[in-house]
Amino acid sequence: MPNPSPSPVVVGVTGTSAGLAAVRLAAREAVSRDRELRIVHAFTWSHPKLDQHYDRARRTASQIVDAAVATAQRSTPGVRVTGQLVDGLPDRTLLRLGRTAEMLVLGDDDLATTPWLPTGSVLVQTVARAWCPVLVARGPRPQAGPILAAVDGSECSMLGLRQAAEEGARRNVPVVVAHVVEQAGAEKAGHAVLARAVEAVPELTDYQVRLMTGAPALTLIRASSRARVTVLGPRGTHDAGLLGSVARAVLRRAASPTLFAHGSPLPECRSTSAPVRHPGSALVT
Structure with a gap:
């Protein structure tokens, strides 16, 4: 098995269609850069009174990662991909991983339909504060052009x-x-x-x-x-x-x-x- 890339392409997923579009784009970027693709989902449990639902929530989060890995493999044969469920807040997780990443990739989650851009959103925080370039996916597949x-x-x-x-x-x-x-x-x-x-x-x-x-x-x-x-x-x-x-x-x-x-x-x-x-x-x- 090849060694992991020293600076992978990292894509954050949440289970949305925009997130899967970001996975497909990130997979193409990883292959074209000869980098490993690392798919991450940040898991945060903030319901101490509902611990009986913790295992179910974590399984659901793991399924989000598994589905994203499968999407990357189907869309871009030959991509070297790993999936990881990370405990922590999404923005902090992405910013930490961005310190050693080639690039961070995120979905737009239909931002054009919102009346404003929430400053505290994961997307805004990552785009503004990352240490590496941040690529925001749009639609099913990038178009041609310069x-x-x-x-x-x-x-x-x-x-x-x-x-x-x-x-x-x-x-x-x-x-x-x-x-x-x-x-x-x-x-x-x-x-x-x-x-x-x-x-x-x-x-x-x-x-x-x-x-x-x-x-x-x-x-x-x-x-x-x-x-x-x-x-x-x-x-x-x-x-x-x-x-x-x-x-x-x-x-x-x-x-x-x-x-x-x-x-x-x-x-x-x-x-x-x-x-x-x-x-x-x-x-x-």
């Missing part, structure tokens, strides 16, 4: 662009480096943001830059409908708190799987005094 990387000049978005470059190279698809300006007349500043971004990430090879005009969150959500994966940072230049306003909206409503960047800080940017050459560019309003 990697969409949203940049705004912040350190988080630069880290996202670096991870988008890695995703594009691994999947052999182009990266669209996108920046949104809210009004006409800001195009010059917007192009400067794009130029600094691509200059800071020399790993980018097959890419184009795209300047878009409109409300940033809604514009990116629309653009995500044509993307294979949308990549962004959990916070922007002027954001504070757990998640930035754009990240919150994209988390709720993006049409593609969404990768929230976490990990090692981006190395110091190279000087942008020299002209930047772009393989392709487009202005979209």
Whole structure:
């Protein structure tokens, strides 16, 4: 039996259809990265007066893990997968496992149908605080298309662009480096943001830059409908708190799987005094 991956792809499951969609996506990610898939379900028992139901509840939790493992094996033959029932709170469990994971994968659990995004939810806490990238699954299967990387000049978005470059190279698809300006007349500043971004990430090879005009969150959500994966940072230049306003909206409503960047800080940017050459560019309003 091969040794477990030192940094597996970890997916959290709760027994929902969204969770199983995350398992299928995580299985494909694990195989493409040559990593083990680790499926986890966090079990918490908070009913001391109902101990007679404990065994039944734990069996049900174990069945959730077993079903997820079977789903991974059916959907992605050859995946190396283990399932584990972990005692503890879900968000704390995922954050702990994320310290040594290649990636965390979660389902969206129909977030687009909720009127707001609960700050205390497991998904929000994980997306905001993880140590590794967090991929949120959308729908039964990702669509075709490029990697969409949203940049705004912040350190988080630069880290996202670096991870988008890695995703594009691994999947052999182009990266669209996108920046949104809210009004006409800001195009010059917007192009400067794009130029600094691509200059800071020399790993980018097959890419184009795209300047878009409109409300940033809604514009990116629309653009995500044509993307294979949308990549962004959990916070922007002027954001504070757990998640930035754009990240919150994209988390709720993006049409593609969404990768929230976490990990090692981006190395110091190279000087942008020299002209930047772009393989392709487009202005979209």
